[in-house]
Structure formats: structure tokens, C-alpha cells
Amino acid sequence: MTVTLITGANKGIGFETARLLLAAGHDVWIGARDAGRGAKAAAELGARFVQLDVTDDASVAAALATVDAEAGRLDVLVHNAGILDTNLDGPTALRSFDTNAVGIVRVTEAALPLLRRSESPNVVTVSSSAGSFWAVTNPERPEFGLPIALYAASKAAATMLTVQYAKAHPGIRFNALEPGTTATDMTASFGIGRTPAESAAVVARLATLGADGPTGTLQDENGTLPF
Numbered sequence: 001m002t003v004t005l006i007t008g009a010n011k012g013i014g015f016e017t018a019r020l021l022l023a024a025g026h027d028v029w030i031g032a033r034d035a036g037r038g039a040k041a042a043a044e045l046g047a048r049f050v051q052l053d054v055t056d057d058a059s060v061a062a063a064l065a066t067v068d069a070e071a072g073r074l075d076v077l078v079h080n081a082g083i084l085d086t087n088l089d090g091p092t093a094l095r096s097f098d099t100n101a102v103g104i105v106r107v108t109e110a111a112l113p114l115l116r117r118s119e120s121p122n123v124v125t126v127s128s129s130a131g132s133f134w135a136v137t138n139p140e141r142p143e144f145g146l147p148i149a150l151y152a153a154s155k156a157a158a159t160m161l162t163v164q165y166a167k168a169h170p171g172i173r174f175n176a177l178e179p180g181t182t183a184t185d186m187t188a189s190f191g192i193g194r195t196p197a198e199s200a201a202v203v204a205r206l207a208t209l210g211a212d213g214p215t216g217t218l219q220d221e222n223g224t225l226p227f
Helices: 012-023 035-045 057-071 090-115 149-168 196-207
Strands: 003-006 027-032 048-051 076-079 122-126 173-177 217-220
Touching: 003 012, 003 057, 012 027, 012 035, 012 076, 012 196, 027 035, 027 057, 035 048, 048 057, 057 090, 076 090, 076 196, 090 122, 090 149, 122 149, 122 196, 149 173, 149 217, 173 196, 196 217
Parallel strands: 003 027, 003 076, 027 048, 076 122, 122 173, 173 217
Antiparallel strands: none
16 A cells, blocks of 8 residues: 655645545545644544644654654655745745745655655655746746745745755655645635645646656646746
């Protein structure tokens, strides 16, 4: 059975991705900062729960130690935890990058020993085309006019980290994705987007790639995107 860990999975795209991967036969661990909400989400889906705050080194280490003790390996890691804040100041910048980019480093580094024990290790980063220079400079793209500087910049970092990890670890697939404009708690103020379930299908597709799948890419539901 494929062992999968999804960060920030107690709601939204992460929750719906967990639902899809459970249906595909994965042994899914729902990682969530809030223990109560995470445990409730896991119980609803029939998944496992592990407390995981991507901004806390001790929490990350403990979460991966739990997965290691129970499963002995990790086949799929989905970096889904993220925040979107439209304020533009130092504390918000630190919080945005800590969650959206540094959190990827924390979790990936803790997960690498478990991923190396997998026969087909796969890491998926839920990034954003809002962090693509090509997209935000293209007047025909919706990202062109979005006032989300810190989110865009931190997601650009998330995508670059994904590419660099792919280069450093050729035995593990690393891909970033644009899940599609989605109506979640983060985007509620914009009043836009499709359902999390629709976007989760994009995540699940990359999370179920075979050993011959691509690595080091930024993709959406239609294929590879310029970065």
C-alpha cells in the first residue's frame, strides 16, 4: 500500500486530495497544525492523523518520526500547507515565506530518509502560477492583476525549491503544480474559484505518477507551465 503524507490536509484542497488518494488505495496521513481539526478530518475520511506544523522544526521531526515508526517509509509527500495574506509588511513576509517556502525545506529534509526507502518516491508541491514570472507578466493571464505580492513571491520560492530538490535527488520525483483557481478559506475575500474537489484531482494526478513520470516541473491540469 502506498504511504502518503499530506500537509495542511484538514480542509480545502488537502482534504479533498486525501479523499481521492484514499479511494485510490493509499494509506493516507493527514498532517494538520490543529490537532482537533486534523483528527476530526482524518476520522471523517478514514485516514490517519499526525500533528504537523510546517513552521515548527520539532513538530515536523515528531510527525515524520511517527510515520516512520508506523509505516517505516514514505512513498508520497504532498506539500499542501500554505497561507495567503494581502498585507505587505515585514512580519507578514516572514510568516508567508516561513509557511509557503521554508516549511517545504523543513518537511522535505525530515522526510528524505523515509522517501529513500520507497520503491517509487514522489513529492508534490502545491505551488501557484501566481509565482510564475511568465504568468504574472502576461496580461492575458488572471495572475497579471492579482495583488498578492507575498503569496506570489513565496510560491515562486516553493517552485524553485522543487526544481532544485529534483536536481539534487534524481531518484525521487519532485514536481510543483498550479491546482487551478480554487474557492477556499484563503481565497474567500476574492470570491473566485472552483471547488476544492476539482482542484484536488490535479494534485492526485501528480501524486500517482509512475516511476517513469516527469520530475522538476511546474504543471497544471493541461501539462507543463513556463516558469
